[in-house]
Amino acid sequence: MTTATTQGVDPDVLAEAVAAQIADGGRFAGLTASALAGGATAIDALVAGRAGLVRLRAQLPASHRTYPSLTPLVPAAAWYEREIHDLFGLVPVGHPRLDPLVLPLADSGSVRPRPGSPDDPGEIQPDHAALPPHVRGHGLFTLPYGPVRSGVFETVEYLLETFGEDIPHLHTRVHHKHRGIERRFGDLALADGVLLAERVEGTVSVAHASALCQAVEAIAGVEPPQPAQLLRVAHAELERIAHHLDSMVRHSEGAGQAVAFARLTTHKEKVLRLRARLCGSRFGRGVIVPGGASGPPLCPVDDFLGDLAHLSRSIASDVGALMATPSFLDRLRSTGIVSPEVAAAHGALGPVGRGSDLAEDVRVSRPYGAYRVLDVDPAPASATGDALARQQVRVHEIEASVHLVEQALHQLKGSKGPWRVEGAWTAADGSALGWAEAPQGELLYLVTMEGGRLVRVKPRTASFHNLALFSSAFRGDIFTDFAFIEASFGLSIAGVAG
Amino acid sequence: MPWITRGLRDGIVTTRYPRRPDGYGDGFRAAVRVLRSGTTDPAAGTRGAAGALARLCPTGAIVEDTDGVHLDRGRCIVCGACVAARPDRFAFVSEVETAALSRHMLVAPESDDEALARLRADLADRTRALRRSIHIRHVDAGSDGAEEWEVAALTNPVYDVARLGIFFTASPRHADLLLVTGVATAGMAEPLRRTYEAMPDPKIVLAAGTDSVSGGLVHPTYATRGSVAGVLPVDVWVPGSPPSPFSLLHGILLAMGLLPERSDRLDTRVVGQPAQDDPLTGRDRQ
Numbered sequence: 001m002t003t004a005t006t007q008g009v010d011p012d013v014l015a016e017a018v019a020a021q022i023a024d025g026g027r028f029a030g031l032t033a034s035a036l037a038g039g040a041t042a043i044d045a046l047v048a049g050r051a052g053l054v055r056l057r058a059q060l061p062a063s064h065r066t067y068p069s070l071t072p073l074v075p076a077a078a079w080y081e082r083e084i085h086d087l088f089g090l091v092p093v094g095h096p097r098l099d100p101l102v103l104p105l106a107d108s109g110s111v112r113p114r115p116g117s118p119d120d121p122g123e124i125q126p127d128h129a130a131l132p133p134h135v136r137g138h139g140l141f142t143l144p145y146g147p148v149r150s151g152v153f154e155t156v157e158y159l160l161e162t163f164g165e166d167i168p169h170l171h172t173r174v175h176h177k178h179r180g181i182e183r184r185f186g187d188l189a190l191a192d193g194v195l196l197a198e199r200v201e202g203t204v205s206v207a208h209a210s211a212l213c214q215a216v217e218a219i220a221g222v223e224p225p226q227p228a229q230l231l232r233v234a235h236a237e238l239e240r241i242a243h244h245l246d247s248m249v250r251h252s253e254g255a256g257q258a259v260a261f262a263r264l265t266t267h268k269e270k271v272l273r274l275r276a277r278l279c280g281s282r283f284g285r286g287v288i289v290p291g292g293a294s295g296p297p298l299c300p301v302d303d304f305l306g307d308l309a310h311l312s313r314s315i316a317s318d319v320g321a322l323m324a325t326p327s328f329l330d331r332l333r334s335t336g337i338v339s340p341e342v343a344a345a346h347g348a349l350g351p352v353g354r355g356s357d358l359a360e361d362v363r364v365s366r367p368y369g370a371y372r373v374l375d376v377d378p379a380p381a382s383a384t385g386d387a388l389a390r391q392q393v394r395v396h397e398i399e400a401s402v403h404l405v406e407q408a409l410h411q412l413k414g415s416k417g418p419w420r421v422e423g424a425w426t427a428a429d430g431s432a433l434g435w436a437e438a439p440q441g442e443l444l445y446l447v448t449m450e451g452g453r454l455v456r457v458k459p460r461t462a463s464f465h466n467l468a469l470f471s472s473a474f475r476g477d478i479f480t481d482f483a484f485i486e487a488s489f490g491l492s493i494a495g496v497a498g
Numbered sequence: 499m500p501w502i503t504r505g506l507r508d509g510i511v512t513t514r515y516p517r518r519p520d521g522y523g524d525g526f527r528a529a530v531r532v533l534r535s536g537t538t539d540p541a542a543g544t545r546g547a548a549g550a551l552a553r554l555c556p557t558g559a560i561v562e563d564t565d566g567v568h569l570d571r572g573r574c575i576v577c578g579a580c581v582a583a584r585p586d587r588f589a590f591v592s593e594v595e596t597a598a599l600s601r602h603m604l605v606a607p608e609s610d611d612e613a614l615a616r617l618r619a620d621l622a623d624r625t626r627a628l629r630r631s632i633h634i635r636h637v638d639a640g641s642d643g644a645e646e647w648e649v650a651a652l653t654n655p656v657y658d659v660a661r662l663g664i665f666f667t668a669s670p671r672h673a674d675l676l677l678v679t680g681v682a683t684a685g686m687a688e689p690l691r692r693t694y695e696a697m698p699d700p701k702i703v704l705a706a707g708t709d710s711v712s713g714g715l716v717h718p719t720y721a722t723r724g725s726v727a728g729v730l731p732v733d734v735w736v737p738g739s740p741p742s743p744f745s746l747l748h749g750i751l752l753a754m755g756l757l758p759e760r761s762d763r764l765d766t767r768v769v770g771q772p773a774q775d776d777p778l779t780g781r782d783r784q
């Protein structure tokens with residue numbers, strides 16, 4: 001099994017060390033910090049290399065509030081450093097634009113949440129004066145869109161800086177709905193921490209619960225029993241189907257394809273109901289527990305598979321028809337292009353990456369759980385980079401996910417368990433990474449436990465990583481394409497704002 | 499035009515709720531009920547100390563006192579920890595008519611006292627004009643994103659709320675009902691208040707989901723302020739994590755004054771028995 005390794009690095013040369021790993025063929029996978037005892041801070045840079053994930057850990061003593069920024073050498077680190085600045089008050093020296101991202105606070109003397117620290121920061125009031133003012137100039141407008149938007153959407157604010165109909169630049173503000181969720185893990189018992197993980201990005205609860213549990217299982221050195229592994233895959237793939245259908249629904253709605261919208265949104269409802277039949281929850285909540293799964297499927301597997309086969313034929317037929325409707329394709333083609341160069345430099349994840357020539361899928365590159373024994377059939381990458389390419393990836397993945405659910409449940413048929421690792425194994429100490437291929441792409445959980453308690457949990461969502469690419473997909477596009485580009489990214493703001 | 503014929507496939511999928519009962523059961527866990535609620539547990543806590551049953555719950559939804567065990571649905575995230583540990587005291591129910599007109603009703607649904615009658619009369623006064631049609635403005639005050647899926651589902655052909663005169667509107671100036679999802683974050687208090695103020699009178703606030711009702715499992719952190727009721731006056735409370743589309747629809751119909759708290763038009767069986775009347779699977783028509 002491919003694993004994660006940790007290397008200690010001096011903070012002064014962290015940027016160079018990460019850049020060297022990337023030059024060596026690695027993909028920048030994230031940057032995060034954790035408060036340590038005595039006021040010190042650890043900065044962890046993650047790089048996905050051929051031999052697995054590498055964690056480069058630099059330790060800053062309590063007396064140091066600055067470190068050399070990674071962003072000049074590794075531009076994809078820009079948003080991560082803004083987040084670290086918000087949450088820890090650390091200043092990356094040389095960062096080109098250190099605007100607040102998740103928690104606007106004035107720099108001097110504000111109390112910061114410092115996740116990982118046992119000290120309660122109390123209530124923190126965001127300070128909007130810390131946000132940069134809207135840009136105004138000759139012929140230059142800033143159009144705010146949000147934070148409260150038309151339609152049923154998560155809260156997010158887009159600032160469009162424009163000279164007219166073309167969009168030269170887009171700023172994304174997610175801080176309004178920042179919930180401070182990373183700190184909340186520290187208050188909870190392990191089992192409740194999994195419930196919280198399900199709510200970090202509520203539309204992909206299964207991926208989050210799996211990634212957290214896999215990190216915990218790695219710390220304790222246990223493997224869930226095979227039936228539980230298979231059940232995890234079945235739920236994760238149903239989640240992917242629902243998520244990709246949601247993206248299809250939003251595309252057909254935006255394109256005014258009323259019948260396709262009605263059909264696809266009904267299919268999505270049916271998928272959620274199927275999920276509820278299997279586990280009682282329309283979002284697969286409560287299924288994944290540390291060391292396994294909460295129990296057997298709640299409905300007869302044969303009935304379930306029969307209904308799934310019927311539904312997947314309807315979905316394939318309608319999606320096939322939609323993807324052959326010229327007026328629909330015209331809206332997606334050449335819309336929201338992320339060039340393969342931009343995607344590669346950023347390390348774009350999931351369908352956004354695969355639509356821009358980055359084939360990586362962690363179910364294949366770092367297989368976990370039952371993916372090690374099942375036939376995954378990952379989507380082929382496309383170099384087109386437009387919204388259409390991303391949709392084609394989703395079309396492929398919906399079908400492949402149905403096959404995975406079928407494979408997993410066939411093997412599970414008649415299984416009497418066991419469903420979880422028994423015994424007092426959870427009283428573990430240590431730190432590990434867990435991962436999952438969420439519908440939006442690679443999801444990472446960095447977890448530190450002490451005596452069975454979660455002292456630091458950092459979910460690194462694909463939504464956070466990919467949203468930073470959003471503005472580059474807009475260059476040259478007109479306002480009317482906004483909804484498509486957003487839907488084609490398929491991200492969750494909850495997973496970005498934290 | 500292939501789409502026209504496609505639109506006719508599968509016949510009518512729309513629920514007949516609330517005119518007729520809907521049997522969407524399929525084991526769906528809409529809420530948790532206390533069994534033998536009037537009896538205390540042998541391991542019940544003494545004054546000030548949480549009992550063994552209360553300690554099962556991660557959100558403090560289970561309360562034990564001298565008259566027995568209560569479950570606050572406004573705090574419950576339907577995680578099932580209590581059901582798994584004590585199936586003799588707790589059970590899932592597929593009862594999706596979970597909305598209530600007072601926060602207290604989520605703890606004691608059977609109480610139907612004068613205060614509630616007053617609440618209902620007051621709401622009826624304000625909503626007289628809304629019985630035929632209501633316009634909803636949704637605001638996410640700190641959701642996990644799943645609530646938005648369930649709210650958006652109301653417009654799909656299965657729930658098709660337009661048939662009941664329920665519409666979503668982009669502008670707060672045209673909205674009668676403010677539907678709020680998510681725990682109230684510090685950063686959303688102001689936008690929430692501004693949206694409310696921009697709405698014309700009379701206006702109704704519906705707290706959608708356990709997070710917006712009580713703060714759920716996410717609250718408290720340095721960035722959350724708990725229930726949306728700390729920011730706005732809430733009229734209708736819809737628990738659930740996330741609330742199902744039926745629960746949301748029940749809450750909206752309550753707001754419109756079209757339904758009593760319990761219409762018994764939705765399945766109220768304890769989970770585990772078969773459903774009979776589900777238009778999506780056509781089981782009622784066998």
Ligand code: SF4
Pocket residue numbers: 530554555556557558559560569573574575576577578579580581588
């Ligand atoms: S289901 Fe979970 S949240 Fe609800 S009362 Fe039981 S333990 Fe508490």
